Amino acid sequence: MDPKQKELNLTTIKEVLRQYLHDKNFRNTPERYTILEEIYNMDHHFNVDDLYLLMMQKKYHVSKATIYNTIEIFLDAGLIRKHQFGEKTLTSSSYEKSYFDKQHDHLVIYKKDSDKEIQEIIEFCDPRIQGIKDAIEDAFGVNIDSHSLYFYGTKKD
Numbered sequence: 001m002d003p004k005q006k007e008l009n010l011t012t013i014k015e016v017l018r019q020y021l022h023d024k025n026f027r028n029t030p031e032r033y034t035i036l037e038e039i040y041n042m043d044h045h046f047n048v049d050d051l052y053l054l055m056m057q058k059k060y061h062v063s064k065a066t067i068y069n070t071i072e073i074f075l076d077a078g079l080i081r082k083h084q085f086g087e088k089t090l091t092s093s094s095y096e097k098s099y100f101d102k103q104h105d106h107l108v109i110y111k112k113d114s115d116k117e118i119q120e121i122i123e124f125c126d127p128r129i130q131g132i133k134d135a136i137e138d139a140f141g142v143n144i145d146s147h148s149l150y151f152y153g154t155k156k157d
């Protein structure tokens with residue numbers, strides 16, 4: 001992404017966070033902005049451990065409790081989304097930045113003969129899904145705001 005656009009995006013999401021914290025009467029701590037910036041500099045999905053390690057590598061000391069708490073805030077503020085990639089361990093929910101992203105879906109590929117160990121996650125966008133959404137809206141007379149679709153599998157031989 002062009003650096004100017006990236007800078008502009010960071011300004012936008014920080015403003016979204018500032019407004020959210022203000023509206024909810026939450027403390028406006030600088031570490032929340034640092035964590036948000038790190039997330040928006042990433043180009044992939046992450047879990048709490050990844051984020052914790054990244055912050056450590058940057059010599060930025062935050063507790064895991066702070067990261068968990070901050071993630072809940074970002075989720076509620078619509079800045080990130082949570083994923084169900086079906087990992088076995090309950091502690092490893094995945095997340096990704098979501099504020100500017102186009103809707104996309106995920107294909108989760110597990111390693112063969114493993115206990116749901118993830119080999120790869122592919123993001124895809126299939127316009128037919130929009131068609132299904134339109135048809136469901138018409139059939140049931142509703143407005144659909146979001147959807148969640150995951151395919152899980154293993155590589156063919």
Ligand SMILES: [Zn+2]
Pocket residue numbers: 045096104106123
């Ligand atoms: Zn994704």
